[in-house]
Amino acid sequence: MPDKKPHAGVQRKVTTGSHYSPDSEEALHHNSGAPTTSTAELRRAVSDPRSASPAVIMGLQSRYGNQAVQRLIAKSSSGEVQRGFLGNLKNKMFGRKVPKGTDEEAVHYFITDPEASRFFKKYCEMEFSTENFNSYLLITDFIKKGLPLSLAIAFQRRFIGRQAPEELNLPSNVVQNFQAKMKKGEMEPDLFDKVKESIMINLLDTYSRFKVSSTMGDWTSGAENPTT
Numbered sequence: 001m002p003d004k005k006p007h008a009g010v011q012r013k014v015t016t017g018s019h020y021s022p023d024s025e026e027a028l029h030h031n032s033g034a035p036t037t038s039t040a041e042l043r044r045a046v047s048d049p050r051s052a053s054p055a056v057i058m059g060l061q062s063r064y065g066n067q068a069v070q071r072l073i074a075k076s077s078s079g080e081v082q083r084g085f086l087g088n089l090k091n092k093m094f095g096r097k098v099p100k101g102t103d104e105e106a107v108h109y110f111i112t113d114p115e116a117s118r119f120f121k122k123y124c125e126m127e128f129s130t131e132n133f134n135s136y137l138l139i140t141d142f143i144k145k146g147l148p149l150s151l152a153i154a155f156q157r158r159f160i161g162r163q164a165p166e167e168l169n170l171p172s173n174v175v176q177n178f179q180a181k182m183k184k185g186e187m188e189p190d191l192f193d194k195v196k197e198s199i200m201i202n203l204l205d206t207y208s209r210f211k212v213s214s215t216m217g218d219w220t221s222g223a224e225n226p227t228t
Helices: 025-032 036-047 054-064 066-075 079-094 103-112 116-126 130-144 149-159 172-184 193-210 214-220
Strands: none
Touching: 103 116, 103 130, 103 193, 116 130, 116 193, 116 214, 130 149, 130 193, 149 172, 172 193
16 A cells, blocks of 8 residues: 655635735734634724723733734824824823923923823822912913903912912012003013913922822823822
């Protein structure tokens, strides 16, 4: 009886009509050898951002590889998906970084950015210094709206003087200069210049502690909200 010839390796046919890309979700699953449930987790996470817990993200990263997941994120870089879920996904996987620049620019970012401001405001609350945060934000809004007198009066009542509910700790000469200009009833372009400079000094003092705090750690790690 003749010896059987060894089986040759089975050659797979690639259907010409299919589009196979190493960046596709199917390729991600194919390359990893991971069970279908893991791919399903990724699909659920894309459709529901809240389901993408740090544990799920880290599990996907570990199973599929960091570069593969990054490619998948980059491929879907358009519209609300990118700004919404994918932004959160990147934060959870790779953390956040303070934009390059001066500490003054960082403070401005942590007050005006909707996401980052939650963390800095929380820290200001812990230090009982929210008047600096709130007043800076109101001045920014005041400038954007074209220096309306009504907003300047609201600022004065809220932050300036001993009867103010959120009295700012400002040098007396800055307060006197501001009060004198307000008595004129005219909105001068430099009305808030000295006030804003003094507020920034207070905020920089707070920021010097915030940037080494656990609250900053929460933000850089990609947490949705501060834990303390």
